[in-house]
Amino acid sequence: MTVRVLLADDHPMFREGLRTMLAGRPDFEVVAAASSGTEAFALAQQLRPDVAVLDLRMPDGDGITATAQIRAAVPETRILVLSSFEGQSEVGGALAAGAHGYLLKSAHPDEIAQAILTVAAGSSVLSDHVLGDLTGVLAPAEDPESGSAREAVLPARFVATVLFSDIVDSTHIAETTGDAAWSRLLDQHDALLDREVTRFGGRIIKHTGDGILAVFDAPGQAVRCARSLHEAVADIGLKIRVGLHTGEVERRGHDIGGIGVHIAARVMAQASPGEVLVSRTVADLTAGASIGYEPIGEVDLKGLAGRRQLLRVLSS
Known part of the structure; x- marks a missing residue:
């Protein structure tokens, strides 16, 4: 099955690079590319893609706003946020708005492609680093008393x-x-x-x-x-x-x-x-x-x- 993808990113080089990468793979059809959140929302309503891949920070409607709008108007469209921001406020805001996945732009092209397929199949995706920050799971640290590795978990x-x-x-x-x-x-x-x-x-x-x-x-x-x-x-x-x-x-x-x-x-x-x-x-x-x-x-x-x-x- 071919996954129909809508791309939205205000950086032309990254947007077109992502379009080219997906166009070269048989599992994807890029139906449109937008440069703003408002444009992405309009195209999603018109084209009803399987997955919308959204940047977080865009002019004229950011990714979080576009996510909420698309989820309300086109509930069958799955949302993957692809951003360079990894703070809890950005990630938490995107997920609260209804995003099904959050990946960093530093991810390998194969990882991005697999994330789109995973989201399209009905599952959720989070970058390992993002997931660790969001759930409060910290990297193991050495316990000064025992010298052994320990893991701190925050609610x-x-x-x-x-x-x-x-x-x-x-x-x-x-x-x-x-x-x-x-x-x-x-x-x-x-x-x-x-x-x-x-x-x-x-x-x-x-x-x-x-x-x-x-x-x-x-x-x-x-x-x-x-x-x-x-x-x-x-x-x-x-x-x-x-x-x-x-x-x-x-x-x-x-x-x-x-x-x-x-x-x-x-x-x-x-x-x-x-x-x-x-x-x-x-x-x-x-x-x-x-x-x-x-x-x-x-x-x-x-x-x-x-x-x-x-x-x-x-x-x-």
Whole structure:
């Protein structure tokens, strides 16, 4: 499959060099090249490329603004930021705006090409150096007391749309089908959810036994994925409930935590079989995304202060 790529960089030499490099490879078709964020956004709306490769600092609309605009208007287009800036504010801003990858311009051409393919396939990419700075993982240093190498890990927080799912009546199903059949059914369930989350640009954080915890950069894609999950598991005779919330979460090794995760879990607990419920935050962030909602009123979420407004996602 040929990946259709839009390039945006205000330095003509780098932009044309990148165009030439990709044009010489059979996996890519460069559909257009822009010199500003505003031009990139207009071309993305017109051409709807598979991947937009954006510089961060450009005149007339920077890469972060263009990323947010493209993600809102053309959600199927994946974003790879290619920049010479590696600070946490630049990287964090790009990822919060919805970028699926962040690579430094010093990367080898083969690494850039592979990153575009990886992003196009639905996964995320970060330069090793950028990833280390962003997650707070420092290079190993010598412990002055023991003389051995040690690694310092600092907490990292980021904004994401958190999705929780849960199989309805899982205990009853397990009892009536037996351990072997239930295990096979769970394997099918897990494979289907993994496929759909990846298809909509999300990342599985963990399987929870009879559900998943996943995160998405774009709330609209998270909601669309949630609707798709119901259809996928219906084919194997299961019903699930799904809840979503967008907020700041904390990275905890390979897991995540924080109040945003707790809210998403409590939203899911309010859902009926076959329902997708979202917090008001998710609904507000997806305004204009052609997603229908039905308010169900304000509810108390267990363990959380104050009442919160929840909305039911309507079928497409």
